[in-house]
Amino acid sequence: MQQPVIQIFRLLRIDRRSRKSRYTYYMPRLVAGIGSIILFLAVLALSVFGVETPVNVPVRTVGSYQIGAFENGLSFFEGTRGQFYSFSPFNDYFVYPDGSRNAFIPKEEVDAKTYTSDYAKNRPQRIMAAVSSFLSPMEPSISFTPADAPYRYTYTAEVSGNKAVITRTTVSTTGPLSGRAIGLTFSYRETSFVYSPGGSLFTFQSETDAARFTQVFGIPLQTSYGNLRPRVAGNIVIVTNTLTSGTIVLVAGPQQRMFINRNTRMVEVESSVPPDATKLDNQLEVYVFNTPADALAAVGSLRARP
Amino acid sequence: MRNLPLLSLLNDFNAAAAALLFYLGPLFLGRAVYIGYTAAIARTKRIPVIRHHLASVPFLPFTWFVFGSLVLFISALVSRYLLLPFAGNAGFIDVWQVMLGLLFAGAAAVNCIVYPILPVSRLFRFSGVLAGVSVLSFLGYSVWQHFSPYPFNWDLYHHQTLVQTILSGRYSFVTSQVTDTFIFNGYSSLFHTLLACAQLPFRPEVFPFWHWVSFLHLITTVLASYYIAREITGNRLIGVISALTGAFIFESIVVFTSFFLIPQTFTSVLFAFAVTQLLAFRNRTQTPALRILIPTAMFLLISHYVMGTVAIAILAGIYLYYRYHNRVLPYLKQLWVWEAALLCIIAALLVSALLPLGFINEGEGAAYTFTLVDKFGYMVRVYGYLLLLFVPIGIVRIVHQRKEPALVVLLSGLAIFSLVLTQLPYIIKYYVLARYLIHTILAIGVYALLSYIPYTKARIGAVGVYGIGLIMILANNTLVWQNFMWYRGYTAQVSEYEIEAAAFLKKVYSGTNTLIISDPGTQHILEPLSGLNSQGGAYMNIDSRRALHQFHTATGEAELREALVQVKDTVEPEPDTRLIIVSGRYMVWQNSSLVNKENISYNVWFPHDLTYTDRLKLSTFYARPDLFQQVYANPALVIFKLKQ
Numbered sequence: 001m002q003q004p005v006i007q008i009f010r011l012l013r014i015d016r017r018s019r020k021s022r023y024t025y026y027m028p029r030l031v032a033g034i035g036s037i038i039l040f041l042a043v044l045a046l047s048v049f050g051v052e053t054p055v056n057v058p059v060r061t062v063g064s065y066q067i068g069a070f071e072n073g074l075s076f077f078e079g080t081r082g083q084f085y086s087f088s089p090f091n092d093y094f095v096y097p098d099g100s101r102n103a104f105i106p107k108e109e110v111d112a113k114t115y116t117s118d119y120a121k122n123r124p125q126r127i128m129a130a131v132s133s134f135l136s137p138m139e140p141s142i143s144f145t146p147a148d149a150p151y152r153y154t155y156t157a158e159v160s161g162n163k164a165v166i167t168r169t170t171v172s173t174t175g176p177l178s179g180r181a182i183g184l185t186f187s188y189r190e191t192s193f194v195y196s197p198g199g200s201l202f203t204f205q206s207e208t209d210a211a212r213f214t215q216v217f218g219i220p221l222q223t224s225y226g227n228l229r230p231r232v233a234g235n236i237v238i239v240t241n242t243l244t245s246g247t248i249v250l251v252a253g254p255q256q257r258m259f260i261n262r263n264t265r266m267v268e269v270e271s272s273v274p275p276d277a278t279k280l281d282n283q284l285e286v287y288v289f290n291t292p293a294d295a296l297a298a299v300g301s302l303r304a305r306p
Numbered sequence: 307m308r309n310l311p312l313l314s315l316l317n318d319f320n321a322a323a324a325a326l327l328f329y330l331g332p333l334f335l336g337r338a339v340y341i342g343y344t345a346a347i348a349r350t351k352r353i354p355v356i357r358h359h360l361a362s363v364p365f366l367p368f369t370w371f372v373f374g375s376l377v378l379f380i381s382a383l384v385s386r387y388l389l390l391p392f393a394g395n396a397g398f399i400d401v402w403q404v405m406l407g408l409l410f411a412g413a414a415a416v417n418c419i420v421y422p423i424l425p426v427s428r429l430f431r432f433s434g435v436l437a438g439v440s441v442l443s444f445l446g447y448s449v450w451q452h453f454s455p456y457p458f459n460w461d462l463y464h465h466q467t468l469v470q471t472i473l474s475g476r477y478s479f480v481t482s483q484v485t486d487t488f489i490f491n492g493y494s495s496l497f498h499t500l501l502a503c504a505q506l507p508f509r510p511e512v513f514p515f516w517h518w519v520s521f522l523h524l525i526t527t528v529l530a531s532y533y534i535a536r537e538i539t540g541n542r543l544i545g546v547i548s549a550l551t552g553a554f555i556f557e558s559i560v561v562f563t564s565f566f567l568i569p570q571t572f573t574s575v576l577f578a579f580a581v582t583q584l585l586a587f588r589n590r591t592q593t594p595a596l597r598i599l600i601p602t603a604m605f606l607l608i609s610h611y612v613m614g615t616v617a618i619a620i621l622a623g624i625y626l627y628y629r630y631h632n633r634v635l636p637y638l639k640q641l642w643v644w645e646a647a648l649l650c651i652i653a654a655l656l657v658s659a660l661l662p663l664g665f666i667n668e669g670e671g672a673a674y675t676f677t678l679v680d681k682f683g684y685m686v687r688v689y690g691y692l693l694l695l696f697v698p699i700g701i702v703r704i705v706h707q708r709k710e711p712a713l714v715v716l717l718s719g720l721a722i723f724s725l726v727l728t729q730l731p732y733i734i735k736y737y738v739l740a741r742y743l744i745h746t747i748l749a750i751g752v753y754a755l756l757s758y759i760p761y762t763k764a765r766i767g768a769v770g771v772y773g774i775g776l777i778m779i780l781a782n783n784t785l786v787w788q789n790f791m792w793y794r795g796y797t798a799q800v801s802e803y804e805i806e807a808a809a810f811l812k813k814v815y816s817g818t819n820t821l822i823i824s825d826p827g828t829q830h831i832l833e834p835l836s837g838l839n840s841q842g843g844a845y846m847n848i849d850s851r852r853a854l855h856q857f858h859t860a861t862g863e864a865e866l867r868e869a870l871v872q873v874k875d876t877v878e879p880e881p882d883t884r885l886i887i888v889s890g891r892y893m894v895w896q897n898s899s900l901v902n903k904e905n906i907s908y909n910v911w912f913p914h915d916l917t918y919t920d921r922l923k924l925s926t927f928y929a930r931p932d933l934f935q936q937v938y939a940n941p942a943l944v945i946f947k948l949k950q
Contacts, residue, residue, distance in 0.1 A: 033761065033764070036757075039755055043696065044771065047692040047694075047696070048779055051687070051778070061792050079790070079914065240918060241917075
């Protein structure tokens, strides 16, 4: 037992040949020293703990837009313009063999807030997230666990330049995932023009609005009011918001099916659920361009992707 | 890992040289002037000049800087008001350049004759301190600028506008007479004269220059933090703790002491050095020299009238305390004196909340009136709980030890701090002066806990941990401040599109009598970057604001033209060309309420590109080719020329 104590004394350069007794002179100093270090560190930690923390860290920029985690999922937004485009488990859904569909987290559960998510990080985590964002670019990410289903949904954005790959990972903790298909949704605002590269307008704008759009950007749009959930041929859709500067292009993979749900104002991307799968990754590529013309010019190269 | 923007700026020689000249020019000139000044005094007292010059005043370089700055300012005033009327066709800059040439040539001669500058041992010691302080400053500035290539100092634009106006030949003691971007004469043109003098030979790019000069300013604030704490306590480690605090604590609201170079922060650094010098006189058992204090007081006053007045009051208080020490000290030992001081603070807090002071600096002043709860929120953002936890420990330590310089600083610091707590418009600005004193008390508090650690290396290690804690606070503070400013991959108040547009304006319209017309934010950014004139920049007057509002809603050709012609610059009322700049900022500003548009404190602080709705509005310009001619366009803005 004595050896470590002596080593500490040596470390502290305490002279053993001192005239005073080790225990009456050195021990109080040692205890005071260690005590004051602990007290100092505690006060310092408390001081740092008190600092105001930023919200939605990390935020990454994708062209003129930013993407960050919010209470309802991952959202694209542009500065303080108040226009949000969300990927959320409140909208994403399973499609069952009988054709019915269920939201990952149904409205009742959202209203009752019985689900859990890692959005509300505790203060030390928020402080460390802010510090970490200086050391390396972090990707926005958020996970949800519903109260009544054995699933966990994680949304992650991998950003490079004007492109973000949104990956949603669905994990079942008890057995295979239910449903024959699974839907990833992108909710858009009523201020948006959603159209295909060929100029088919999916949103309910008037002929006058479409003509104005053509006048401003030189891109002709054909309105249509029939089908409430049209399928998007080519799996590419362009979104131009009247209140933001950037134009968003969504590109789904060849194995996916893209629809525009005009009722709920959502782009829905469906993928099949393999039998017996307990974990499934679904991806959607999102690009941001300065203008619709830039977006259209780039569509050719986006289409060529496998 | 991102490239640090600061590193890329090191390549800009002109900017670095000009920024260094801002500090070294007055130092060089001031040393010569001070030697001459001292020689004149020494002649009357029969003291050898050099010995007297080197030994009698602590922190001499500070005094040189004050003297040099004053002489530069006087030289500009003499050139403008005495020599220019007799200079024929020569402009102000021509006359001032000749005068500067003569002054610096004379200074070079004097500085060469009176040598050495400082004893070698002191130079070595100072170099070590400077190197350490520079490293800390670089770390702090790198954290603050990590996400942005552009400086965040919103005020730099209108200061740069004034500097450019001086360099184009218009000069006055009164800032508002030089350019209408200044509507409130809170300071003389001393600060801008020094900047103009630094930019005159190098003509640097705006952003690299302001990065460099802000970085050097940070170094001076950290140096001031180190020296004031070391001088008060005689303890280098407390100096280091204070320097760490100075490097990594940034008051990101109203105060802006360390990372932004503006007249109030410039004044505060010199105040901190003045306090240090005053205490150093006392520590060396010398009588503080009035021949030094009076020019310093003059300097502080003209560099910022309000801040300078409070700074002078504090300096005068310290001076009088030392002068009449024996008479004052018995009172300070009386409990009732302290009770009365405490009651005064409480009364000031209560009365200030009740006084109807909204009329003071109406608009902006009202926007910067904060309650105690607001101030607590800002304190938490800037310091975490550092002030709450370490300052009381520091106060207890100071009161317990009863060392005179620390007690003086405690009283001065708390006096300004209690002023800051009152609910008066803009009062929080005074923290720019209190900061150095409060940080010293904080450093004493930190050291109070560390002093019980018997092992020196462990103590130094603990100081290192303290530095890491401060960096964590700064990282959070930085993100809280900048997180809503993301724009195309970085955080900023200015966009590359705006910089490109300014370059276009400079290239095509430089040297012409052109007025740019846009929202206050766009004008504020483009005026200094392009060198063209605007009506008031961000401080556009109420008539212009109303005219611009009318322009947005006007439909007829005559109405549109009339609205634009009503925007009249007070210095250059009849421009040859009017350029209307429709930017994303402009559209956000135009779409806000009339109350906001008329409010001087309302600005669109960060860049916005043009949206679809904005472009729809632009089509009304294109529909009138007889009135508007597009001369430039990019995704953030379109510039139209108003046809005659």
